[in-house]
Amino acid sequence: MASTSQSVTSSQNANDLTLGQSSILNQPRSVWAVFFACIIAFMGLGLVDPILPAIAKQLNASQSQVTLLFTSYNAVMAVAMLITGMISSRLGIKWTLIAGIIIIAVFSALGGLSNGIWTLVSLRGGWGLGNALFVATALAAIVSLSTGGTAKAIILYEAAIGLGISVGPLLGGWLGAMSWRGPFLGVAVLMVVAFFGLLLLMPKATNQNNNKVKTSLMDPFRALKHRSLLVFGIAAALYNFGFFTLLAYAPFVMGLDEHGLGFVFLGWGILLAVTSVFMAPKLQERFGTIKSMCTMLILFALVLLAMGIWTEQQWVVIASVIIAGALLGNNNTLITTAVMNSAPVERSTASAAYSFLRFIGGAIAPYFAGRLAEIFNPSVPFITGAGFVLLAVIFIWVNTRHIQHVDQAEAGH
Structure with missing residues (x-):
C-alpha cells in the first residue's frame, strides 16, 4: 500500500512540477468563482x-451552552462529509456548491430570527450541513479545476479561508454591536451574493467532470483503510481540540466587546491567511511536510499553554490568539497538502474521509472546553487543549513510517 501511495503521489507531484511554472494567479474563471x-x-x-459572549448574555445561556453552537455545527459537518462525495458525483460540482450555499443562507437567516439558545443550536446544525456540502466540494473543485497543480490550488483554497476568517470577525463585530442577530442575517445576505456568483461564473461543463464516476456512500470508509489518510485524520481530530478551544472559548476570557473581539480575530485571520499562502510552502520546501507540521503543532501547544497559565492577563491571551493565527495558517496548508497526496483515492473522497475525522474533534472540543471551565476554572480548557495538540504530534511521530512517503515525494519533486 505504501508503494502504491508513493507512486500515485509522485505522479501527482510530477504533474504539479510540469504546471508549476505558471503563476498562481493564472487560473480559469471557475476557480475564481469558487475562490470568492x-x-x-x-x-x-x-x-x-x-x-458569543453577547449571545450568552442576551439569551440567558451558559458558556457551555453557547459553545454548542460550534458543537452542533461541527458534528453535523462531520457526518455530512461522508455523503458529500455521493451527492457531488450525482449533482456535479456546481450544483452541489449552490445547494450548500442555499442551505447555509436559509439556516443562518432562521438563526437570526430565533429566540432561544436551543433553537439556535439546532439551526447551526443545519448550517453545518450546508457548509459540509460546500467545503468538501470547494476543495475538490479548486484542486481539479486549477491549472497550477495541487500545491498551488491548495494555497488558493487556504488563502480564501484565511481571507474569509479575517474579514468576517470585523464585519461580525460591527453587526454584532447593533444586535447579536446581525451576523446571522449578514451571513444569509452574503450567501445570496455567493449564490449568484457561482450561478453566473461557473460553467455548466464542470458538471461533466463529476458525473463520470458515481461515488458510493462507503468510499470514505474504504479510503480510511489507507493508514496514511487515517493517521492524518486522527491527528487533525486531536489538533482540532486546541483549534476550537481557542476559537470557541477564548472570546469568553478576553473581556472585550464585540468590536474588540472583531479586531483580535481580524489579526488572527490575517496572519492565518498570509502564512498559509507565503510561509507554509517555504517551510515545506526547506524542512519537509511532516517536520514542519510537527513544529507548528508544538508551537501552537505552547501558545495554548501560555494562555492557560496567564489566563487572567488580558494582553497575554489577546497576543496568543493573534500569534496562533500564524501557526494555524502554516499547519492548515501543510496538513491539507499532505492529505491530498497521502492515498491513492479520489481527492474528493480523501477530503471527505479526512474531514469526517477532524470535525469529530471540532464537535467535541467546544462544549468540552466550556464544561471544563465551569467545573474547574477558565485556565483548564487551554491547558487541556495544549495536551491534545501535543498528543497529535506524538501520534504523527509514532506513525511516521506510514506517512513518510509524503516527504519522500516532496524530495523527489
Whole structure:
C-alpha cells in the first residue's frame, strides 16, 4: 500500500512540477468563482465568533451552552462529509456548491430570527450541513479545476479561508454591536451574493467532470483503510481540540466587546491567511511536510499553554490568539497538502474521509472546553487543549513510517 501511495503521489507531484511554472494567479474563471464563494462562506465562521459572549448574555445561556453552537455545527459537518462525495458525483460540482450555499443562507437567516439558545443550536446544525456540502466540494473543485497543480490550488483554497476568517470577525463585530442577530442575517445576505456568483461564473461543463464516476456512500470508509489518510485524520481530530478551544472559548476570557473581539480575530485571520499562502510552502520546501507540521503543532501547544497559565492577563491571551493565527495558517496548508497526496483515492473522497475525522474533534472540543471551565476554572480548557495538540504530534511521530512517503515525494519533486 505504501508503494502504491508513493507512486500515485509522485505522479501527482510530477504533474504539479510540469504546471508549476505558471503563476498562481493564472487560473480559469471557475476557480475564481469558487475562490470568492469560499471567502464569503468562511466569513460565516468569523462573523459569529465576536458575538458569543453577547449571545450568552442576551439569551440567558451558559458558556457551555453557547459553545454548542460550534458543537452542533461541527458534528453535523462531520457526518455530512461522508455523503458529500455521493451527492457531488450525482449533482456535479456546481450544483452541489449552490445547494450548500442555499442551505447555509436559509439556516443562518432562521438563526437570526430565533429566540432561544436551543433553537439556535439546532439551526447551526443545519448550517453545518450546508457548509459540509460546500467545503468538501470547494476543495475538490479548486484542486481539479486549477491549472497550477495541487500545491498551488491548495494555497488558493487556504488563502480564501484565511481571507474569509479575517474579514468576517470585523464585519461580525460591527453587526454584532447593533444586535447579536446581525451576523446571522449578514451571513444569509452574503450567501445570496455567493449564490449568484457561482450561478453566473461557473460553467455548466464542470458538471461533466463529476458525473463520470458515481461515488458510493462507503468510499470514505474504504479510503480510511489507507493508514496514511487515517493517521492524518486522527491527528487533525486531536489538533482540532486546541483549534476550537481557542476559537470557541477564548472570546469568553478576553473581556472585550464585540468590536474588540472583531479586531483580535481580524489579526488572527490575517496572519492565518498570509502564512498559509507565503510561509507554509517555504517551510515545506526547506524542512519537509511532516517536520514542519510537527513544529507548528508544538508551537501552537505552547501558545495554548501560555494562555492557560496567564489566563487572567488580558494582553497575554489577546497576543496568543493573534500569534496562533500564524501557526494555524502554516499547519492548515501543510496538513491539507499532505492529505491530498497521502492515498491513492479520489481527492474528493480523501477530503471527505479526512474531514469526517477532524470535525469529530471540532464537535467535541467546544462544549468540552466550556464544561471544563465551569467545573474547574477558565485556565483548564487551554491547558487541556495544549495536551491534545501535543498528543497529535506524538501520534504523527509514532506513525511516521506510514506517512513518510509524503516527504519522500516532496524530495523527489
